[in-house]
Amino acid sequence: MSRRLPSTAALLALEAAARHQSFAKAAQELSLSEAAISRQIAKLEEFLGMRLFHRVGNRVELSAHGAGYASQIRASLADIERHTLQLIAGSRGITSLEIGVIPTLASRWLIPRLTRFQERHPEIEINLRERTHPFSLEESGLHAAINFDYPIWHTLKVQPLFAEPMVAVCHPRLASQSPQSMPLLHKLASPYTWPRYAVLAGLPLSSDPTGPTYDRYALLIEAAKAGIGMALVPGRYVEEELQGGKLVAPWPAIAELCEHYVLVTRPDMETSSALEKFERWLLEEAKAE
Incomplete structure (x- = not known):
């Protein structure tokens, strides 16, 4: 059975944009364009069927759903990174x-x-x-x-x-x-x-x-x-x-x-x-x- 999971790129874009409360700063951190971050967030919102950010003029604000989801994703990404680093370290003894x-x-x-x-x-x-x-x-x-x-x-x-x-x-x-x-x-x-x-x-x-x-x-x-x-x-x-x-x-x-x-x-x-x-x-x- 196939898993219903969003792309890693979209989750990384969400985590960075939520932390900075800015697509521009997230783009700078991930070495992407602001438009690329916006597209990833739009794809993720379409995948989930809900708004994660509210667009207010040139600013973005997390929705209630977006804030909770971003917090959970941040913890999950940290776990993945930790397990990856532990595996790499283990391979070096x-x-x-x-x-x-x-x-x-x-x-x-x-x-x-x-x-x-x-x-x-x-x-x-x-x-x-x-x-x-x-x-x-x-x-x-x-x-x-x-x-x-x-x-x-x-x-x-x-x-x-x-x-x-x-x-x-x-x-x-x-x-x-x-x-x-x-x-x-x-x-x-x-x-x-x-x-x-x-x-x-x-x-x-x-x-x-x-x-x-x-x-x-x-x-x-x-x-x-x-x-x-x-x-x-x-x-x-x-x-x-x-x-x-x-x-x-x-x-x-x-x-x-x-x-x-x-x-x-x-x-x-x-x-x-x-x-x-x-x-x-x-x-x-x-x-x-």
Whole structure:
């Protein structure tokens, strides 16, 4: 029985056009003409029998159906690419591991240490995938995740890595500003961290809960370096900035206020030799801290 599938070219055009919200930018990315992208989308819409984009003057906007379909196709294309790269790597005697990781932890802690793993295990390739929120490891296609210790992981194998104390940091020119008047920077997913810090540190911080919010610690750190306000971040993320004088920590450090990082794997998945080696190495690195 023949499969009812659209062409790969049409799906690639959809994914790029949906991501950019522009046929012109999709054409530039795929080295095609804008007219070619438009034709591929038109063929796909005819195949599906529905509009994926609304044409508004010179602009295009995804329809509700188009947005949902594009998201699903993006995930499917990523899976195809991952399986393809794993097959190619396997043909060269290399085992690939897909690891989901918090971006800031990856850039400031994991990646600087990966050369040690590569030197020990040159036959294993570590591919890092950005994950900033809790997610279903079973449905992700990842071998493991390095993330915060969320309750969602309770059915999985969770191995503690380290607990990182939080420190309050700001630009040096703000260091002498009183706690009551200091503008506070907030992490979007942690709205209660500053009130808890105020109680534990015994500081009369501003009772105003409003203030700039940021998705990631990396953005909080950059905002603090720019002098926008005081940020509460894991200490190891700002070691370099503190040593170089780009940031200062004028307020007390509270040992009870920590971020807990864990390695998460699936107990129902057959553990490969490569994953066992990565787990062993990662736990050694965390213990050495």
